[in-house]
Amino acid sequence: MSTIQVENIVKSFGSQRAVDGVNFEVNPGEIFGLLGPNGAGKTTTIRIILDIFKPDSGNVAILGGPMTEDKKNRIGYLPEERGLYQEIKLEQCLVYLATLKGLSKAEANKRVSEYLERFDLADSRKKKLKELSKGMQQKAQLIVTLVHEPEILIIDEPFSALDPVNTQMVKDLLLEQRAKGRTIVLCTHQMHQVEELCDRIVLIDKGKAMLYGDLNEIRRQYAGQDLILRTPTLLPATIPGVSSYLRTNGGYHLKLAAGTAPQAVLAELVKENILVEQFEIAMPTMDEIFIRVVTGETPNE
DSSP: OOSEEEEEEEEEETTEEEEEEEEEEEOTTOEEEEEOOTTSSHHHHHHHHTTSSOOSEEEEEETTBSOOHHHHTTEEEEOSSOOOOTTSBHHHHHHHHHHHTTOOHHHHHHHHHHHHHHTTOGGGTTSBGGGSOHHHHHHHHHHHHHTTOOSEEEEESTTTTOOHHHHHHHHHHHHHHHHTTOEEEEEOSOHHHHHHHOSEEEEEETTEEEEEEEHHHHHHHTOOSOEEEEOSSOOOSOOTTEEEEEEETTEEEEEEOTTOOHHHHHHHHHHTTOOOSEEEEOOOOHHHHHHHHHTTOOOOO
16 A cells, blocks of 8 residues: 555645646655656645645545544654754754654653764754754754654755765665655755665656656666767777767767667677677666756657
8 A cells, every 4th residue: 555645636826836736656665756846846745745735636645544643643754944943952852842743751862862873963962953053953853853753754855964974874864764664755856866765756847747657767768879888998980880979987978870779889899809898778867857857858769
């Protein structure tokens, strides 16, 4: 059974239709990317899922049915905008927010203390939130999202303001949560993080779902006939079946002539005694696919 099921939701604000017939489902034990340019309708979709907004039409099922107060305590939500109490000391704030999610004060103290150690915030536990850096506040917000061990995580730009070390720590945490069977909805503009983490995605543009499905299948759908070749051998000026090529860092990017099969090019390279260390179809990055979708380009046939 899907953890989250979104069926043909529509939401307008005045004459502006923010979400226009969006459908998708999110399954247990997956990281699901909710993607789109600014103003595409992602935040409105999240707020409908969380029952903050009511859709004009369509339905959302959470854990098998409508949202309830009990189900809200089984969700961890990290908004893009930080919402912590700036005048309160870090540990006091985190414990208080954990108790709002149903934890006893003793359990909240225990879990918060463990997370403060893990997130390298233990030495700042008595500081007010406003005294912390943006990266430290982001880690504090993540603790609030995780501390009650929710079944569903909805996280909006979790890597904002984090350095590479803390970014990797957050990625490890997300993978750990997925391994526990948790459902994770990841909303981010960092497409390389999507490529690394997400199992499936939906890409929303102008309120409509433009792409939906398995990430690797979508990348194959948008792949062309370009090839990546890695070789220490200098290539000849012309290669049968190759219309042009570019030297890249450590290899070559080959454009095939129309009607040429990659295997034919590989045979030509072997015939010319060119040492082939890597030979593969050039898969598009999510950045490239993102741009092509929002600018109206279609997948390769």
